[in-house]
Amino acid sequence: MDVSREIILGAIWETLYMVSIGLFFGATLGLILGITLVVTRKGHILENRWVFGIVNPIVNIFRSIPFIILLVAIIPFTRLIVGTAIGTTAAIVPLVLHIGPYISRLIENSLLEVDEGIIEAAKAMGATPWQIIRKFLIPEAFPSLILSVTTATIGLIGATAMAGAVGGGGLGDVAITYGYQRFDEMTILVTVILLVAFVQLIQTIGNRLERHFRHSS
Amino acid sequence: MIEFIGTSKQYRLDKKIIKALDHIDLKVNKGDIFGVIGFSGAGKSTLIRTVNLLETPTEGKVIVDGKDLTTLSKRQLREEKKNIGMIFQHFNLLSSKTVFDNVAMPLTLSGVNKREIEKRVNEVLKFVGLESKTTAYIDQLSGGQKQRVGIARALVTNPKILLCDEATSALDPQTTKSILELLKRVNIEYNITILIITHEMEVIREICNRVAVMENGQIIETGNVLEIFSAPKTKTTRDFVQSVVRDEIPQSIYEQLQVANPNERIFKLKFIGVDVGQPIVSEVVKKFSVDINVLFGNITELQKIPFGNLIIEIVGADTETEKVVQFIKNRNVQIEEVLANGCKPRNYSGSDLGNPIYG
Incomplete structure (x- = not known):
């Protein structure tokens, strides 16, 4: 293996950095969009044709652009937000725009699973729309939301591999530049094993949390 | 409200x-x-x-x-x-x-x-x-x-x-x-x-x-x-x-009765409230020259008021039967004759309500 320990450790750090910050902003964006997609749809608590009619296609557009294209296409926007278009931090901007809409669809599905009767009971109690979202929809969907975010996190790890295109670094980048392009099988093996371990760990944590919060069978 | x-x-x-x-x-x-x-x-x-x-x-x-x-x-x-x-x-x-x-x-x-x-x-x-x-x-x-x-x-x-x-x-x-x-x-x-x-x-x-x-x-x-x-x-x-509240008898039983004795008529009685306490059947038998066959009866309670149904067969001369009907009416008990087409066949399997008394 031609790659030093420092490079691998640095790459692990970069991956963790991109995934955690990307997930934080991506999940926030996804939650806002996901809730919007649910409550503004026809017959729901804040039915609004215009908002739904705008948000829905925007989410579809972002979901259909391949990440590597998105990464390059939004360079001016990235520069506007973080001041540069190159580096690990710069990679986070396209990561958020990529994963946010994806998370919003997962969250939309989770929230739609909540029994309509629960919302009816909330309305009968005189709950405000905001209370219905915060005290009824989100708590009832919470275990399912955890699984959604787990799935999204793993998708995010996959996407970070392409962050190398804008100098983002990370384990995937090491695998491509040191392993794939230099025919260093050992480096590929090590980075892939690390990524597999990473994914396993996150899925396990997600499943455990889900079980902890689920009080129904 | x-x-x-x-x-x-x-x-x-x-x-x-x-x-x-x-x-x-x-x-x-x-x-x-x-x-x-x-x-x-x-x-x-x-x-x-x-x-x-x-x-x-x-x-x-x-x-x-x-x-x-x-x-x-x-x-x-x-x-x-x-x-x-x-x-x-x-x-x-x-x-x-x-x-x-x-x-x-x-x-x-x-x-x-x-x-x-x-x-x-x-x-x-x-x-x-x-x-x-x-x-x-x-x-x-x-x-x-x-x-x-x-x-x-x-x-x-x-x-x-x-x-x-x-x-x-x-x-x-x-x-x-x-x-x-x-x-x-x-x-x-x-x-x-x-x-x-x-x-x-x-x-x-x-x-x-x-x-x-x-x-x-x-x-x-x-x-x-x-x-x-x-x-x-x-x-x-x-x-x-x-x-x-069941208040009908099966069609087959009705038909059987008709065949057995054409001289008899079937009536449905409804008792509401205090009327339930009246010994109406035995009074009728004592007073008039008819026979009475109780086919079906039940009693239930609504709003703490007893509510009873009785189906009886009166066997006797028509003039006598009319007198009986009048007598019962005077006691504030609803009475109506059950006719063949008014008595549809029903499935009576399993009785879970009231106290059916068959006599």
Whole structure:
């Protein structure tokens, strides 16, 4: 293996950095969009044709652009937000725009699973729309939301591999530049094993949390 | 307490206009346990939902406790909803929360302080008999316990009205009985007006004092429970009444009797209230030269008033039989002759109600 320990450790750090910050902003964006997609749809608590009619296609557009294209296409926007278009931090901007809409669809599905009767009971109690979202929809969907975010996190790890295109670094980048392009099988093996371990760990944590919060069978 | 004035609700479904409610006029008085019965699709679900505006009427008004809710602002409406508790067929409880937190929810929403919430929640949980289950999650409870949580949640804000949307339809007969008893206590001890919709006549018989029968979005019959049970006017109502109070004999038995003795006639007697105590059959036998064969009898209780049905066969000369009919009429007992076409064959397997006495 031609790659030093420092490079691998640095790459692990970069991956963790991109995934955690990307997930934080991506999940926030996804939650806002996901809730919007649910409550503004026809017959729901804040039915609004215009908002739904705008948000829905925007989410579809972002979901259909391949990440590597998105990464390059939004360079001016990235520069506007973080001041540069190159580096690990710069990679986070396209990561958020990529994963946010994806998370919003997962969250939309989770929230739609909540029994309509629960919302009816909330309305009968005189709950405000905001209370219905915060005290009824989100708590009832919470275990399912955890699984959604787990799935999204793993998708995010996959996407970070392409962050190398804008100098983002990370384990995937090491695998491509040191392993794939230099025919260093050992480096590929090590980075892939690390990524597999990473994914396993996150899925396990997600499943455990889900079980902890689920009080129904 | 609740008044529907020309209340209508229409909606479009695939370009067809569906009238879920068609000019409903109905008044529920304070202290009533008012039942609305109908088959599914009759509009009763829509009706109960207009009371707390889960459904907005497209025409007419619903006056609740003197206020027309449709004229209130959103904020006023939310405030008014605290006076109207509601329980549901499928309970609609939060599986992510404990019994305590479920019951506390309406108070949490209006920002009541913690100590007060704890006091009030424990009070209502004790009332419904679930004080030992406060920390349990909903999925650990039986159906009856879930409905008790629903009732506790509805009572926690001290409402004046309780709406019950098929509240016992998902429960077995025994649990249904205990929930109905609880609702009766709610009515008496808290003086809460109850509006119940159901498709089970059993529910009406057990606890309601007044009833309305719905069909195709309209009220086809309304009155106090005793009236409806003793003198149903429409076929739908008769069918509902017969689902709990049987007052017919099988066609085959009728035919057998006709063949055996053409000199006999069959009559149906209805006793309401004190009349039940009259030894009418033995008096008739002593006074007139006829024989009486009791074919069927049952007695049930409505609003604490006994309500009995008796089918007898009178064997004797026609002139004598007419005298008997007059005698019975004079005793304020309803009597009508059962004719072959008025006595449809029915399936009488399994008797679960009343006290059938065959003689």
